[in-house]
Amino acid sequence: MMEVSSELARAALSHISQDFLADHSLEDLAGKLGVSDRHVRNVFQNEFGVSPVEYWQTQRLLLAKQLLTDTPMAVTSVALASGFRSLRRFNTALKERYRMTPTELRQARNVAGCSREFSFRLGYRPPMDWERLLAFLSRRAIPGVEVVQDGAYYRTVRGRRQNREYTGFIDVRLDKQAKMISVRLSDEIVPVCAAVLDRVKHLFDLQADPIAINSVLGALAQERPGLRVPGSFNGFETAVRAILGQQVSVAGASTLAGRFAARFGTPISTPILSLNYLFPPASQVASAKPEEISRLGITGRRAQTLIALAQAVNCGDLLLEPGYRVEGTLRTLRKIPGIGEWTAQYIAMRALSWPDAFPHTDLGILKALEEKAPKRILEIAEQWRPWRAYAALHLWSNLEKK
Numbered sequence: 001m002m003e004v005s006s007e008l009a010r011a012a013l014s015h016i017s018q019d020f021l022a023d024h025s026l027e028d029l030a031g032k033l034g035v036s037d038r039h040v041r042n043v044f045q046n047e048f049g050v051s052p053v054e055y056w057q058t059q060r061l062l063l064a065k066q067l068l069t070d071t072p073m074a075v076t077s078v079a080l081a082s083g084f085r086s087l088r089r090f091n092t093a094l095k096e097r098y099r100m101t102p103t104e105l106r107q108a109r110n111v112a113g114c115s116r117e118f119s120f121r122l123g124y125r126p127p128m129d130w131e132r133l134l135a136f137l138s139r140r141a142i143p144g145v146e147v148v149q150d151g152a153y154y155r156t157v158r159g160r161r162q163n164r165e166y167t168g169f170i171d172v173r174l175d176k177q178a179k180m181i182s183v184r185l186s187d188e189i190v191p192v193c194a195a196v197l198d199r200v201k202h203l204f205d206l207q208a209d210p211i212a213i214n215s216v217l218g219a220l221a222q223e224r225p226g227l228r229v230p231g232s233f234n235g236f237e238t239a240v241r242a243i244l245g246q247q248v249s250v251a252g253a254s255t256l257a258g259r260f261a262a263r264f265g266t267p268i269s270t271p272i273l274s275l276n277y278l279f280p281p282a283s284q285v286a287s288a289k290p291e292e293i294s295r296l297g298i299t300g301r302r303a304q305t306l307i308a309l310a311q312a313v314n315c316g317d318l319l320l321e322p323g324y325r326v327e328g329t330l331r332t333l334r335k336i337p338g339i340g341e342w343t344a345q346y347i348a349m350r351a352l353s354w355p356d357a358f359p360h361t362d363l364g365i366l367k368a369l370e371e372k373a374p375k376r377i378l379e380i381a382e383q384w385r386p387w388r389a390y391a392a393l394h395l396w397s398n399l400e401k402k
Contacts, residue, residue, distance in 0.1 A: 235320025
């Protein structure tokens, strides 16, 4: 029961961090999680020591303060980006928390000109193996949607707020000296910056605690103490990429994913020449015909799997978000024809940010452990719970030396 409650609390936290309460009520959130709003409040309070609304209020005020002091955004735009529905509520909240008006907070700002990009900094617990993390993302980057170059990660972004869509791009890089991650947002997506920053945290696994993880993994983590498990910026996108990667090379899967994005995605103009598409939402793929996908060089069976996945996500049967109930999601994934245990575990590892996901049937893991029986692999991996996803990354990295 305790584990179920913790999963529920983390699922609620994930939605709140992505600004769900900006456009919905706590009752809406509870309904999405399949429980009562009273149960959500009790579980969240027990897990985090504050109510869901109090947590969200604190987070959006911290964001508002940063936007006021570090950017030239208009106060009304700051209020919107921070999740406030009216300027009056925004002013009241600032006065109650900081005893200052937006104008007074802004007096100390340090904004050099009016750039088209806004930078935010996100912390992490060192060590951080940035080069290995970027290499993993680079090999799996979807052409047109994301790219790694000059030590930074770039991608196109789509977000929604109050029934309006915002599109743009981000640039993520490491500030090693400050032990921070720098995230630049194009000005078009600043109104949804809270959700964007939360997704960056999951993509780069910024909430990981290397000391706690490595204490369990022991010798396996000794050579790479800063290894992170790459997460997901968009769960549906990651799941599509995983399905396209079945029984083909990593490079081949990226090529197919690029064709898929170009065919079903939305063109976008950015200053980065190689970024020109927004990945299609599940709603668009759900209505596609198998032959439309097959024309891209994707097998008919895999095309049907992609459509079934999109339909499950679109109708709400499948929620590919960090913190969501893992076992239920795995059961739903396994019911989709064409999704086996390896794909389900890989999606759980990245899209759900489940630290104990473990694709025990993976050929690379079998090779790294010099075992032939997946059942034996599971027995060996028991020692690495609840961090088996990190163990999998270490095992894959060990193959690079052979």
